[in-house]
Amino acid sequence: xxxxxxxxxxxxxxxxxxxxxxxxxxxxxxxxxxxxxxxxxxxxxxxxxxxxxxxxxxxxxxxxxxxxxxxxxxxxxxxxxxxxxxxxxxxxxxxxxxxxxxxxxxxxxxxxxxxxxxxxxxxxxxxxxxxxxxxxxxxxxxxxxxxxxxxxxxxxxxxxxxxxxxxxxxxxxxxxxxxxxxxxxxxxxxxxxxxxxxxxxxxxxxxxxxxxxxxxxx
Amino acid sequence: xxxxxxxxxxxxxxxxxxxxxxxxxxxxxxxxxxxxxxxxxxxxxxxxxxxxxxxxxxxxxxxxxxxxxxxxxxxxxxxxxxxxxxxxxxxxxxxxxxxxxxxxxxxxxxxxxxxxxxxxxxxxxxxxxxxxxxxxxxxxxxxxxxxxxxxxxxxxxxxxxxxxxxxxxxxxxxxxxxxxxxxxxxxxxxxxxxxxxxxxxxxxxxxxxxxxxxxxxxxxxxxxxxxxxxxxxxxxxxxxxxxxxxxxxxxxxxxxxxxxxxxxxxxxxxxxxxxxxxxxxxxxxxxxxxxxxxxxxxxxxxxxxxxxxxxxxxxxx
Numbered sequence: 001x002x003x004x005x006x007x008x009x010x011x012x013x014x015x016x017x018x019x020x021x022x023x024x025x026x027x028x029x030x031x032x033x034x035x036x037x038x039x040x041x042x043x044x045x046x047x048x049x050x051x052x053x054x055x056x057x058x059x060x061x062x063x064x065x066x067x068x069x070x071x072x073x074x075x076x077x078x079x080x081x082x083x084x085x086x087x088x089x090x091x092x093x094x095x096x097x098x099x100x101x102x103x104x105x106x107x108x109x110x111x112x113x114x115x116x117x118x119x120x121x122x123x124x125x126x127x128x129x130x131x132x133x134x135x136x137x138x139x140x141x142x143x144x145x146x147x148x149x150x151x152x153x154x155x156x157x158x159x160x161x162x163x164x165x166x167x168x169x170x171x172x173x174x175x176x177x178x179x180x181x182x183x184x185x186x187x188x189x190x191x192x193x194x195x196x197x198x199x200x201x202x203x204x205x206x207x208x209x210x211x212x213x214x215x216x217x218x
Numbered sequence: 219x220x221x222x223x224x225x226x227x228x229x230x231x232x233x234x235x236x237x238x239x240x241x242x243x244x245x246x247x248x249x250x251x252x253x254x255x256x257x258x259x260x261x262x263x264x265x266x267x268x269x270x271x272x273x274x275x276x277x278x279x280x281x282x283x284x285x286x287x288x289x290x291x292x293x294x295x296x297x298x299x300x301x302x303x304x305x306x307x308x309x310x311x312x313x314x315x316x317x318x319x320x321x322x323x324x325x326x327x328x329x330x331x332x333x334x335x336x337x338x339x340x341x342x343x344x345x346x347x348x349x350x351x352x353x354x355x356x357x358x359x360x361x362x363x364x365x366x367x368x369x370x371x372x373x374x375x376x377x378x379x380x381x382x383x384x385x386x387x388x389x390x391x392x393x394x395x396x397x398x399x400x401x402x403x404x405x406x407x408x409x410x411x412x413x414x415x416x417x418x419x420x421x422x423x424x425x426x427x428x429x430x431x432x433x434x435x436x437x438x439x440x441x442x443x444x445x446x447x448x449x450x451x452x453x454x455x456x457x458x459x460x461x462x463x464x465x466x467x468x469x470x471x472x473x474x475x476x477x478x479x480x481x482x483x484x485x486x487x488x489x490x491x492x493x494x495x496x497x498x499x500x501x502x503x504x505x506x507x508x509x510x511x512x513x514x515x516x517x518x519x520x521x522x523x524x525x526x527x528x529x530x531x532x533x534x535x
Contacts, residue, residue, distance in 0.1 A: 038331040038354065040480050041231035053332050053352035054373070099493065101500045139355030139368060151359050152467040159471055163479045167486045174490030180501045193514060194507030199500075204510065208517040 027067025291369025322438030329360025436463030
């Protein structure tokens with residue numbers, strides 16, 4: 001590989017961050033599929049993926065806890081980069097430009113854009129809601145400590161949070177397909193300088209002013 | 219549990235019609251519990267244990283006559299005793315046989331996520347089919363009477379079956395057969411209402427002005443009904459719900475919100491697909507790479523250590 005080509009990648013996600021992300025993704029897919037099995041009769045067949053109804057009921061809360069657990073290190077590391085700033089609100093006001101790929105009209109974006117930031121906080125809020133409500137409706141261990149009214153409320157909260165989370169993740173998945181290069185960034189860790197320049201220019205400036213982008217040999 | 223039936227009017231977590239060609243042409247059934255005739259002998263509890271081969275753990279005496287202390291996976295009915303001091307200052311010993319009310323609009327069935335774990339027969343009996351039960355406890359969440367219990371032995375939900383197996387072959391429930399005072403009677407719901415009306419009239423003539431039948435409309439009526447001396451205050455009878463109905467939270471959780479949410483999730487996924495079709499991917503073109511290269515070349519090649527506040531080169535900001 002020539003020197004030039006080697007320089008042509010910028011590291012966006014370290015191997016640790018990638019591992020972390022895909023562990024959360026694994027937890028989400030398993031929790032969502034097992035949860036949807038209990039959400040609507042039309043999806044009860046999904047319980048077959050987990051070894052039947054009782055196994056789905058047994059596994060789902062543990063899978064949920066796993067997802068939350070692996071989300072914590074990611075949340076800790078990206079929390080700061082996801083704080084909303086003035087430019088983010090401007091970015092959101094220009095949502096038509098965003099969805100129509102007219103990025104040149106948008107304010108410069110840092111490590112994460114406003115959509116990613118809102119998604120992050122939506123996920124964090126939903127996971128917190130799912131944890132608290134999930135403990136209440138976890139019949140095997142915790143429901144006995146709560147009144148029937150609290151259990152009923154928690155059942156609704158759990159369903160609503162799960163619904164919002166699933167919709168948010170569907171958007172997240174599509175965004176990764178839509179913005180070409182994002183999936184590679186999360187799979188192999190790198191983006192091209194052009195990618196960083198186009199989608200996260202403020203971040204691009206930040207890293208290139210501090211140093212040259214790290215070269216990678218893969 | 220019962221034999222395979224062709225007389226199922228409702229089936230849990232099922233969106234198509236259950237097998238139900240057999241209708242209850244002779245009317246639905248009902249158990250009438252006359253609290254004014256009950257002496258609290260618990261013969262009904264024993265009959266229930268015997269017929270259903272249930273033996274609950276022997277508990278501890280909590281200082282009251284309730285024995286066992288609560289319903290469980292192995293105790294599907296029990297007497298609840300209340301010492302009530304009436305306004306005249308007299309003690310009334312109110313005894314209520316507790317157990318499944320077999321609601322016409324069953325909250326357990328509405329909440330159940332497992333197809334066929336809860337069914338409602340055309341005769342009105344609400345029955346659990348434990349081989350389909352997944353043990354989630356949603357039936358407990360849905361029940362307005364706090365009746366179903368998850369067995370600690372097998373993690374399945376259990377409750378009174380109204381002896382659906384006996385009724386299916388023309389017998390009366392075991393508890394009815396055992397009652398020595400006639401406090402428990404069984405028949406068509408219409409007959410039971412008629413019988414109750416006679417009892418209420420008799421009670422009123424004996425000074426119980428508020429005597430009445432408990433057949434709460436909030437759950438569409440029940441197939442287990444009570445004759446109460448104080449029908450205006452059902453809560454006197456160990457907290458019997460004065461106006462039971464499926465909680466609005468359960469309605470929200472299990473009602474129209476579900477298909478709408480499912481559709482919204484499908485719509486979200488479809489929105490992505492059609493965005494792809496109409497707008498397409500956001501790609502990097504050669505000019506972007508060129509601009510980035512230009513910016514890189516123009517960037518000051520300073521050592522991080524010389525720039526206060528800058529991150530070391532091997533640490534990504």
